[in-house]
Amino acid sequence: MVGLRGVGKTVLLDQVRKDAESSGIYAVRVEAPENRSLPAILAPQIRQALLRLSHVQAARDTAQRGLRALAGFAKALKVTYKDIEVGLDYGPEPGLADNGDLEIDLTSLLEQVGIAAREGKTAVVVFIDELQYVKPDQLAALISALHRCSQNALPMTVVGAGLPQLRGMAGNAKSYAERLFDFPMIGPLTDAEAELAIVKPAQDEGVDYTRDAVSAIISRTKGYPYFLQEWGKHAWDRAVQSPITIADVEAASIIAIAALDESFFRVRFDRLTPTERTYLRAMSDLGSGPHRSGDIADRLRRSVSSLGPVRSSLITKGMIWSPSHGDTAFTVPLFDEFMRRIMPGKDWET
Incomplete structure (x- = not known):
């Protein structure tokens, strides 16, 4: 699932994982940080799944062979991916996932996981958040391994969540990726959905909103779930009686914006270099976007x-993405407004 920041991808990913586990599927969850390799984040979780499968009588032998594959995988790839740290329960089996080539070895490892899951009459699903941070060559290896599992009808797969550029990244990594995977787009709520999200929790507690108060929150938040939560929280805290009015919402907006500026927005702003900040400030002058790269360049003269290296760096950091060739858009909703607040005036142009 792909979408901008604040649309609820992580919450949805976790709910899907819980639903999978409740149906008997072996689910493991990882987050892909920018500074760790895919083998390093996968290996401990694959070990957990295989250890659980090894306690299933029908899958014991194949799960143990999977643990031997994991040992060969970790040992062979440790030279290239020095951040791999995983407990080894069995010694490696010569020739099994130990070539030192990530694509070949990951395929062998996931095949063994899939075989063990099949023998155990279950499935293994790895849930990966922030999947856009996986490096292209490692993403290509993962896609290739999953393709082989699919071809062999093995019950082993991945459910991921990431920013919108993930679809293009996957297609660039392996041309067949868009046929192999679905990429549902998670976006803002419709006005009707946003109204329900605001009104129903309050009504459950015996509190109402006035119509103009609801409209004001929807207008301010653009229907993005995280922002709806923030405005709803602060409107609730600000109001002293039912119904919650537009005056309560206006007062709450000041607090909500300040809270977002110091947390949700600021944590991303602090990761930027001065040049990157200037680029985003120029984007913000043009509005919420998307914007043509040429228009941003013109604004910066x-x-x-x-500006190619700056734009590329911002895409890598997950701050912007390209909806179509030559276009650039923020990955964080309302970030244009924040940039104008945090860098007011014209000093940033000098």
Whole structure:
């Protein structure tokens, strides 16, 4: 599932995982940070799944062979991916997932996991959040391994969540990725959905909103779930009686914006270099976007080619994405408004 920040991808991913576990599926969850390799984050979780399967009588032998594959995988790839740290329960089996080539070895490892799951009459699903941070060559290896599992009808797969650029990244990594996977887009709520999200929790507690108060919250939040939560919380805290009015919402908006500026927005802003901040500030002058790269360059009085490295760095950091060729958009809703607040005036242009 793909979508901007604040649309609820992580919450949805976790709910799908809980639903999978309640139906008897072996589910493991990882988050892909920017500074760790895919083998390093996968290996401990694959070990957990295999150890659980080894306690299933029908899957014991194949799960143990999977643990031997994991040992070979970790040992062979440790030279390339020095951050791999995983407990080894069995010694490696020569020739099994130990070539030192990530694509070949990951395929062998996941095949063994799938075989063990099949013998145990279950499935193994790895849930990966922030999947866009996986490096292209490692993403290609994962896609290839899952493709082999699919071809062999093995019950082993991945459910991921990431920013919108993930679809393009997967297609670039392996041309067949868009046929192999679904990429449901998670976006803001409709006005009707947003109204329900605001009104129903309050009504459950015996509190109402006035119509204009609801409209004001929807207008401010643009229907993004995380922002609806923030405005709803602060409107609730601000109001002294039912119904919650537009005056309560206006007062709450000041507090909500300040809270977002110091947390949700600020944590992302602090990761940026001065040049990256200037680029995003120029984008914000043009509005919420998407914007043509040429228009951003014109605003900065620079050439498009000279800004290429900055744009690429911001995409890597997950701050912007390209909805279509030559277009650039924020991955964080309302970030244009924040940039104008945090860098007011014209000093940023010098």
